[in-house]
Amino acid sequence: MSRNLELFERGKQVIPGGVNSPVRAFGQVGGTPRFVKRAEGAYFWDADDKRYLDYVGSWGPAILGHAHPDVVRAVQEAASGGLSFGAPTEGEVLIAEEICKLLPSVEQVRLVSSGTEATMSAIRLARGFTGRDLIVKFEGCYHGHSDSLLVKAGSGLLTFGNPSSGGVPADCTKHTLVLQYNDPQQLADTFRELGDKIACVILEPVAGNMNLVQPTPAFVQALRGLTEQYGAVLIYDEVMTGFRVALECAQGLHGIKPDLTTLGKVVGGGMPLAAFGGRADIMASIAPLGNVYQAGTLSGNPLSVAAGLATLKLIQQPGFHATLGARTARLAAGFAQAARSAGVTMSTDSVGGMFGFYFSAAAPKSYAEATRCDIDAFKRFFHAMLDEGVYLAPSAYEAGFTSIAHTDELIEDTIAAAGRALARI
Numbered sequence: 001m002s003r004n005l006e007l008f009e010r011g012k013q014v015i016p017g018g019v020n021s022p023v024r025a026f027g028q029v030g031g032t033p034r035f036v037k038r039a040e041g042a043y044f045w046d047a048d049d050k051r052y053l054d055y056v057g058s059w060g061p062a063i064l065g066h067a068h069p070d071v072v073r074a075v076q077e078a079a080s081g082g083l084s085f086g087a088p089t090e091g092e093v094l095i096a097e098e099i100c101k102l103l104p105s106v107e108q109v110r111l112v113s114s115g116t117e118a119t120m121s122a123i124r125l126a127r128g129f130t131g132r133d134l135i136v137k138f139e140g141c142y143h144g145h146s147d148s149l150l151v152k153a154g155s156g157l158l159t160f161g162n163p164s165s166g167g168v169p170a171d172c173t174k175h176t177l178v179l180q181y182n183d184p185q186q187l188a189d190t191f192r193e194l195g196d197k198i199a200c201v202i203l204e205p206v207a208g209n210m211n212l213v214q215p216t217p218a219f220v221q222a223l224r225g226l227t228e229q230y231g232a233v234l235i236y237d238e239v240m241t242g243f244r245v246a247l248e249c250a251q252g253l254h255g256i257k258p259d260l261t262t263l264g265k266v267v268g269g270g271m272p273l274a275a276f277g278g279r280a281d282i283m284a285s286i287a288p289l290g291n292v293y294q295a296g297t298l299s300g301n302p303l304s305v306a307a308g309l310a311t312l313k314l315i316q317q318p319g320f321h322a323t324l325g326a327r328t329a330r331l332a333a334g335f336a337q338a339a340r341s342a343g344v345t346m347s348t349d350s351v352g353g354m355f356g357f358y359f360s361a362a363a364p365k366s367y368a369e370a371t372r373c374d375i376d377a378f379k380r381f382f383h384a385m386l387d388e389g390v391y392l393a394p395s396a397y398e399a400g401f402t403s404i405a406h407t408d409e410l411i412e413d414t415i416a417a418a419g420r421a422l423a424r425i
């Protein structure tokens, strides 16, 4: 019996579904999840010692590839000085300074441990600051698993066909308005009707939880214009895009200065670290300065901060994002070309170190379009690529992630593998 299967069966006895996060269970694609034994650079090895070229990269953090020696060393050094103190450290000041330096919209920042905490806290802060209750999110955008945000979210909720989650009282979501991504008219109509009651608008500035979906310039301009006009807080949820689509993040690419930004994944270099920050006048509402409560024993954990600082240093090397973006664009173009050659309907897209491929004629612009792709073709392709030793996200509704360890040669190998896989699905 495969060791992956054995671990999955044993895991299912003691962990719900055998996994600690739903998408990992291969629910949409079927088959046995790969249990990772170790990882290095662009590769991981599973429990059966089979090597895979990894395009999940821990769902975003592994922008340098796995186990980068500088990051590992930084964590080891930090660990030898103690694991957690529940008191401030110099590293927290350093990483906050670094984030504020890299993102002009962020004047102050608070560190937390997960993206869910960051978005949940940013929403509470926006409500506390404005004194309003309503929040606006977009269909297919996933902002972590706090109650008020689990409405028509993407990621695992899409995978399992659940538009929402059990265990969330209707009272918790009655203040959440769900609008269409890339529909500036609907946004304008909503603000005209309810603008003075809206605390904030939160969006994935490049959606990565309903596959990859890019916003139109008209949509992001409308978002900034309307939130400003009605005094609502604009939250760019850059947990996935932050420092990955560009050093200046998606907001830099869009030329937008949001009021609040949430970060995670890359900022923690693979360790549990996330952050929310933005305008100093808004951040002043957070305890201990203001009356909006937020706290955490492991917030600003020294090991996580060390990994984050080492990662932020390395991604500022000249040409880092240009190289990452060019390789990722080449991968997307190569997949599209391979599909044309195989006579398979597929479109692709990429931004920086994120990519999407869609078994549909054009890249989607909304949740409705994203969910119209050919899921059966995706499943066949996913398994054919696994056989080729390429690990893609086990769901058609997740973006793909590259790292700087994915060399030009590895990208070409992947395109060749895709060509073979597409020819036989």
Ligand code: HOZ
Pocket: 021, 022, 023, 024, 058, 059, 155, 156, 208, 209, 398
């Ligand atoms: N929420 C992640 C997908 N967008 C999955 C996280 C995980 O399974 O690690």
